[in-house]
Amino acid sequence: MDYRFQVIGYPIKHSLSPWIHEQFMKSANLQGEYTKNEIKPEELQEKFEQIKQDGIKGFNVTVPHKQGIIRLLDELDDTAEKMGAVNTVAYQDGKWIGFNTDGTGYVRSLKMKYDELFSNKENKKILLLGAGGAARAIFYALYKSGFKQIDLANRTTETARDLAYLTEGGTETKVFSLSDIEKKTNDYDLIVQTTSVGMVPNEKQSILPIFHVKESAVVSDIVYQPIKTRLLEQAEKAGAKIHFGHTMLLYQAQTSFEIWTGIKPETNDMDEQLRKILEGR
Numbered sequence: 001m002d003y004r005f006q007v008i009g010y011p012i013k014h015s016l017s018p019w020i021h022e023q024f025m026k027s028a029n030l031q032g033e034y035t036k037n038e039i040k041p042e043e044l045q046e047k048f049e050q051i052k053q054d055g056i057k058g059f060n061v062t063v064p065h066k067q068g069i070i071r072l073l074d075e076l077d078d079t080a081e082k083m084g085a086v087n088t089v090a091y092q093d094g095k096w097i098g099f100n101t102d103g104t105g106y107v108r109s110l111k112m113k114y115d116e117l118f119s120n121k122e123n124k125k126i127l128l129l130g131a132g133g134a135a136r137a138i139f140y141a142l143y144k145s146g147f148k149q150i151d152l153a154n155r156t157t158e159t160a161r162d163l164a165y166l167t168e169g170g171t172e173t174k175v176f177s178l179s180d181i182e183k184k185t186n187d188y189d190l191i192v193q194t195t196s197v198g199m200v201p202n203e204k205q206s207i208l209p210i211f212h213v214k215e216s217a218v219v220s221d222i223v224y225q226p227i228k229t230r231l232l233e234q235a236e237k238a239g240a241k242i243h244f245g246h247t248m249l250l251y252q253a254q255t256s257f258e259i260w261t262g263i264k265p266e267t268n269d270m271d272e273q274l275r276k277i278l279e280g281r
């Protein structure tokens with residue numbers, strides 16, 4: 001059987017998903033293709049009908065369709081429902097189902113690199129910087145993985161306060177402003193930067209100066225252009241271990257591939273290869 005997958009979005013030119021999924025198909029020994037489908041917001045419904053007619057059974061969804069696709073689907077899984085956003089669609093048992101693999105992908109990437117964070121999870125202290133869509137996905141996935149102490153810091157504290165309700169009391173979550181948290185960064189075992197601050201062409205920006213970190217702390221940034229953001233550079237100088245954003249991209253794709261095919265593909269040296277592709281851009 002030939003697999004045919006797509007990513008839909010606008011713009012979509014620079015998407016790395018085709019490269020990632022083609023590697024997965026090779027490593028899983030599957031025949032197929034993964035193509036880009038550029039769809040403007042006003043074309044979504046019509047183009048989705050076309051996708052159905054073309055016999056495509058799975059696709060990724062990126063900006064600006066992550067919310068817009070929802071009303072066209074038959075069902076959402078629990079996480080996509082909680083996120084109010086879909087990044088993966090699969091045709092299963094006659095239904096079009098929406099999933100969101102961003103958070104799971106992030107947690108998988110972290111576990112691959114820093115498994116030690118996952119022992120004694122209840123006592124680990126985590127700080128998320130930002131309170132947008134990516135923060136929401138990561139917050140929920142860390143909570144689902146068993147972490148209990150997850151604080152939030154955001155430029156607009158009100159938005160972070162709203163996000164804190166997501167876990168319905170299942171986490172002990174304190175909310176801080178960015179200026180307040182600056183002096184407290186050394187309280188945390190894991191700090192995750194979840195916004196686009198520091199991304200090219202604004203690579204000189206950093207959401208927070210990180211000067212003090214706990215011994216053995218991990219600092220993570222979901223921005224992957226540049227690979228090593230200003231925040232990660234500072235964190236490394238302060239003695240932290242660092243975790244790169246492109247690995248989240250890789251593992252959210254792995255989770256999508258698994259939903260479509262039932263196979264969890266090997267990632268082998270794709271982390272390094274992806275890093276080289278991004279550094280060459």
Ligand code: ATR
Pocket residue numbers: 129130131132133134135154155156159194195196197207
């Ligand atoms: P996404 O869905 O990609 O996460 P988003 O929902 O627009 O994007 O969220 C953007 C996040 O980046 C928010 O936490 C936002 O802070 P506010 O809630 O205060 O807007 C944060 N953000 C964006 N630009 C920022 C900046 N220059 N400094 C600090 N935080 C910023």
